[in-house]
Amino acid sequence: MTARQPSSTTAGFFQQLPVIPPAYTSSTQKQSVKNSDDDAVLRNILNLYLPSPCPPEVDQSLHDLARTCLDPSTLRLTVDCEVNQPTLHLLGTFGGVNAVSPLRTGEGWRGLKDIQTRVGVVALGYRGFGEGESAATTAGLGSTPGKYNLRVHQFALAHMWSASSAAVSCPAAMTDGAAILLSRHLARSQPSVTSAQDAGVLRKVLEQAYARLTSFDPGYAWTSGQWMTERPGGSDVSRTETLARLGSEEELKADENTFASAADSVEMPLGPWFIDGFKWFSSATDADMVVLLAQTQKGLSAFYAPMKRTVVGVGGKRTPVMNGVCISRLKNKMGTKGLPTAELEIKGMRGWLLGEEGRGVREISAILNATRLWTAVGATGSWGRGLAVAKAYCQVRKIKGEQVLAENRQHVRWLAEEAVKYRAATHLAFLGVALLGISEWGVEVAAKDTRAGEWLPRDKQEAEILLRILTPVMKAQCSLAATLGLRECMESLGGVGYCENNEDDGLMNIARLLRDSSVNSIWEGTSNILAEDFVRATKGQVGGRAIEALGTMLDKMLEVASLRFAEHVETIKQTWHDLRTFLTTKKEVEALYRGKGLLRSMEDIVCAALLLVDACCTQGEVERVIADRWLASRISKKKHLLSDTSALTESEIDKQILFGSSAIRAVRRDSKL
Template identity: 65%
Template sequence: MAAKPERQPSSATAGFFQTYPIIPPAYTSQNQQGNAQTGPLPSDDAVLTNILKLYLPNPLPTALDQSIHDFARTCLDPTTLRLMVDCETNHPTLHPLNTFGEVNNTNALHTSEGWRGLKDIQTKSGIVAHAYRSVPEAGEYNRRIHQFALAHLWSPSCASVSCPAAMSDGAAILLSKHLSASANSSTAGQDPEMLRKVLQGAYDRLVSFDPSYAWTSGQWMTERPGGSDVSRTETLARLGSTEELAAEKAAFGGAETDGVGMPLGPYIIDGFKWFSSATDADMVVLLAQTSKGLSAFYAPMRRTKIMSDGSKVSFMNGIRISRLKNKLGTKGLPTAELEIKGMRGWLIGEEGKGVKKISAILNATRLWTACGAVGGWGRALAVSRAYAKVRKIKGEQVLAENKQHLRWMAGETVKYRACTHLAFLGVALLGIAESGWESAAKGTKAGSWLPKDKTEADSLLRILTPVMKAECSLWSNWGLRECMESLGGVGYCENLEDGGVMNIARIVRDNAVNSIWEGTTNILSEDFVRVVKGRAGGEAIASLDRLIEALVGAVATDLADSAHLVRRQWNALKAWLSSTATEEVLYQGRDVLQQVQELVCALLLMIDARNTGDPLDKVIANRWISSRVEQGKKSLHKQSLEVESENDAHIVLGIPPTRAGRTQSKL
């Protein structure tokens, strides 16, 4: 009998080493062919492909298809990932004084090479600009869907440079509404034509593809007394007197322009901002009190000073960084407390109407938050899938062959798909509100049920944005925790090696801010209640009712039972909202947000199943309805253990069950 081979001890260089998972790009062009056996190469993130087919023209214009395909690879390119890791290891630093102790008014904030490099990639790729400039070869389409498809891919790779992108997008929306001279500008002590020229210059930079020319914007609202209660703002703004402005001009060597040569505004702003994200921005939109109340202002971050030798130096525009915030996540993002003293700015719109003006930015950044949250979740699921395919657990068995594990991750995948559909519904509505149904939805699969009126789209955004922002943020936080656990101890570690693509822990930390920034869940619940129980509450609920009826109508022919179930539950909730006192609705506000989310997601998943005709998408819709809508009743969609486990594998890994017919179930 042959002797058993003698066992050898492992060492740092010998023994078992885990095969490295391959993380494929989330999106692959529909024109990319595999081979005769496999057919076209599938996208790793199937829901993104389905969403593009739903909201963009069919067939997908080649220019858009290729744009998203190429950017999916940019997001996983080693150069991009190295920049991301650099952000994690080289955090922003503050240098408030020069060598001899004078205040450093020129370059007090230092950011990493990684941060600056990622911002350049973001600008060149048009993460903001594509919302404002169509791809000519693509014809008419919803520019917002193209933009947010790129942002979805970018979110987990960008080390939070998407934060200034979101604020820049919001600022571009606001400035675009004020690019014509307004009647109140002159009465506010401002030259209307000069104001228009300044805002046009800033807008052009916000929507540029050129990193050497483009700007990013900050938004400063949060202060020590109020948090989300901006009515307690302590920052003050007033028109500078002729004497004050002349003296200041002399102090700056005769210069009265910003860092790129545009005139400074006539308002002088003083105060303290408690939280400023992306402090390295080029401009800011902020709130300040005037004699007529809370008002919105535009200000450049830098201004020019002419030195005694005639040279021009760029100084901070009355801004001193007090300290940088030490946060749980978003480590590369420079977030600071700011003292404002003598900042020069321009009033945007009418005095005392600042909250209304700033809401244009808030609505955009809340949508960005929802989409960014599901984008990070999508990457974490991709890592979990890839790991399951190579991680050995029992002999030669890999994790992907463990039925319990697949059941768990299939449940998480269903939740991710539902939330991603919800976020992109908001994106589609924003595109219609801006460009109209004819340009943004006509000829698409979603065109039959999306609202044709811009006002209706705006109304739906007003009622659904707090739902999207709150629920996508919360659910992604929970989902990311599950993805981290799915990797075991590897998931808990801050893996910065190999480009950091395995570092789910970083995504968990970065994503945690999404349920706080731009309004906590409670604040968003209050916002939702303010809409449905306010003066225009009846019309707001009616607009959501019309959308739900349109969705039900779109799927009722072949998915009648589930569609009618959702309608009954919505009718019950609608009646309760209308008949219940505001205080009671507010008390249950968080639950109400989740109910709306669950019902709308159920319909969107049914729409997805109808459009694709894929039995798997019916299974996914079934599972969401069984777990979220039926509420403990006997499931309409119960399957055998064998069929369920086969479907789990299909949902998680994209592997069709051995008997494809078994996935077919009636909704």
């Protein structure tokens, strides 16, 4: 008999490292790729909102990015963002103010931004492969939008990228929002209605900025910041203390003499406005431009400003320096460690007014709506990675001898319940993506030859109205669900999940995903703020139209599902009738008091309809049981916990939900249950 040996640092049991599969595999390569285990909900979403078969350029780019996300070289950059965090260098060698490069970011942050730009996580929302200028750049100038919903392609990339991005997706979100805002101004005959600015010069400035925001070239591309948060108000921008005033000819000349230039870092003219104030929270402080709010004599207004301007020194040397921005300090945050977030003092920043004075909130809402949608999609993307890690881990984690955790019925049930929530949240977020595409290009382009085309709104304005009412729901509910879901994923790994696992290129670091995702339910409006936005959208000028448009879309969706899910359809209709009655009959004060509950009710209804449509379109058994589970746990009066179905039967359903039909067979081969 062999004597037992004690374990040591190098001897004894060592847990096998799980293999995390890419989230997407090209249809042309799926048969040749071993152990292909796509994120099924992402594939189903593409099947809903894109033509079938999936456009080859979309198929290939998603396949490539799915592997880039898990490549060790990418993951090492992600880890570097945690290790080499941004630093401030406010003074030069001899104590002078460092106006050239006061902020330094790590190699990981810069490398991830370059990857993001090259794959087109922003740019693909504006142009297709092989097209010249982006569609929005030349809005009204003759560009074509492509043959499908470019936004679905773009956000599918963003969804996969989120977990590996170490929050470089944050500046991407603000860049996308700024691109939307600038494109709308470029589509007008005059990009600003004030006579104090030269409309022709401003157009050239915005065209240059827009081209950089939507570029695939890291050496040319810009990112944008958005500065709204100040000390008095937080989300209440009406209390903004930053002030802007139009410079006189004498002041502008004096400023030009000080710097020997009136150009920004890319030699475009600086704006005629001087901006002074303090911003308490500025994400992506390394951005190249910013859209910010400031008070003028006519009220809160929106401004565009480059982050740097040119100074001409001795011998005519041209050097980019900060455009009136002094970084006071960097924020020490719970997560998003690589993301440079700062407090900023603004003194004499030169900028351009966007739109009308006093209408700044309306202007910046274009960015706010985009970043909220990015938050919802990014949150579900990180959650999807967490579930992928938890699922892969339970298939290799040894328990009770040679048994693996995937053979434990209770554990599989736990993760299956999380998988149902994840599917619902991801469908909810991508409904917003589909609506954004329709609001930009119309249904004939953004939903042509798609399964969702029969129930999506036919009118651009109707899509915009639906976004107005649903974006707060998506951002609030997806963010919160993802944070709670990642906590469950972390617990499912036991002590391993609680550790900051930066070994093995950080592949197992769910703790980081949880820390980073926690900000999603705070930035761009807490759940309370979003609940207020939702209620005011239902009670505002377009409230009646928004509720009517939502009811019409739900009716069409439920019509698709009526033959296969008649009982579920009736349940959803009754639930929607009750919510609609409340929204249309109760006073605003009553609705505001119950605002977060209304967000939850709206999520329940819309997700239920989406899951039923998904089940009908795929004709899949897994999709059917997921819809059943969602209805049972969120809408049906019957408590799922007290189901009469036997544990053996339920556990088989759990396996289908978590592993799918192909993966479940692998688990069954070695099952000892």
